[in-house]
Amino acid sequence: xxxxxxxxxDIGERLGVSRERVRQLERRVLNRFxxxxxxxxxxxxx
Numbered sequence: 001x002x003x004x005x006x007x008x009x010d011i012g013e014r015l016g017v018s019r020e021r022v023r024q025l026e027r028r029v030l031n032r033f034x035x036x037x038x039x040x041x042x043x044x045x046x
Contacts, residue, residue, distance in 0.1 A: 008019040008026075015022070 006014075008022045012019045012022045
């Protein structure tokens with residue numbers, strides 16, 4: 001059995017922030033991850 005993923009609203013309620021703020025943070029984290037991933041693996045022939 002798998003759990004249903006939390007919605008942005010659910011996460012916001014748990015953290016005491018708005019759904020929009022959760023979305024903004026999600027985007028920021030994904031951008032940072034993508035940039036770092038690209039730097040780390042730039043020279044690899046994948």
